[in-house]
Amino acid sequence: MTRARRRRIIRTRRTLTGLGLVGSISFLAGMTDATGLLLTGDFVSFMTGNTTRAALALSQGNLYHAAVLISAILVFVLGNAAGIVIAHVSERRIFVVLGCVGAVLALASMTTAESLMLARFYMIVCSMGMVNAAVEHIEGLPIGLTYVTGALSRFGRGIGRWIIGDRRVEWTIQLVPWGGMMLGAIAGAVLTRLTGAHALWLVSIFAMALALVAKFIPRPLQRRFNQKLAPHHTGALR
Numbered sequence: 001m002t003r004a005r006r007r008r009i010i011r012t013r014r015t016l017t018g019l020g021l022v023g024s025i026s027f028l029a030g031m032t033d034a035t036g037l038l039l040t041g042d043f044v045s046f047m048t049g050n051t052t053r054a055a056l057a058l059s060q061g062n063l064y065h066a067a068v069l070i071s072a073i074l075v076f077v078l079g080n081a082a083g084i085v086i087a088h089v090s091e092r093r094i095f096v097v098l099g100c101v102g103a104v105l106a107l108a109s110m111t112t113a114e115s116l117m118l119a120r121f122y123m124i125v126c127s128m129g130m131v132n133a134a135v136e137h138i139e140g141l142p143i144g145l146t147y148v149t150g151a152l153s154r155f156g157r158g159i160g161r162w163i164i165g166d167r168r169v170e171w172t173i174q175l176v177p178w179g180g181m182m183l184g185a186i187a188g189a190v191l192t193r194l195t196g197a198h199a200l201w202l203v204s205i206f207a208m209a210l211a212l213v214a215k216f217i218p219r220p221l222q223r224r225f226n227q228k229l230a231p232h233h234t235g236a237l238r
Helices: 003-040 047-059 063-089 093-110 114-133 149-163 170-214 219-223
Strands: none
Touching: 003 093, 003 114, 003 170, 047 063, 063 093, 063 114, 093 114, 093 170, 149 170
């Protein structure tokens, strides 16, 4: 076997592993988003929608709902930041990030008191922000896990470039997170309608199971799915 062929095989395996992981995590995100939306009435990962709804609430004078949604956006951002920090300090970053996501969802599942519903909502939102740190790109192509607007935009731009003569087709992988999100949302909606709030337990169990599967992905391969920390340069700018 030639060196070039060996490299192609390794890259193919690496890509397929990444896509399987992305599809599974997007499925988890879809389950959580559908379950959270049905239980709370608000989005737990679609911050574009929450931004628009917050603006509408403000225009209607509903300051409480606007404050809830704006706070959710802040929690989502902080969840993303926490996910990056957790991933940075962990050797098995995908395993640890998904494990933390599962733990937060399990805690949200145990929060059943009526007075704590808002706290449960924020915990679900935080978990969805955190999960984005699990995988950031596949073979250099950016991947969104809890939202599909970016993926569909990159897919559409890929079609446009193909029409004008660029025959690269790597952009087609953007359908993987969209498909995972769609299937996961269907599963989450069905589970929530069948089991009510208990669906959150099932979602947290799925997150934990996904974390255990990710534990067996070699660490060098896991590092290729995330952004490298850029070197810090000191000294005056010239």
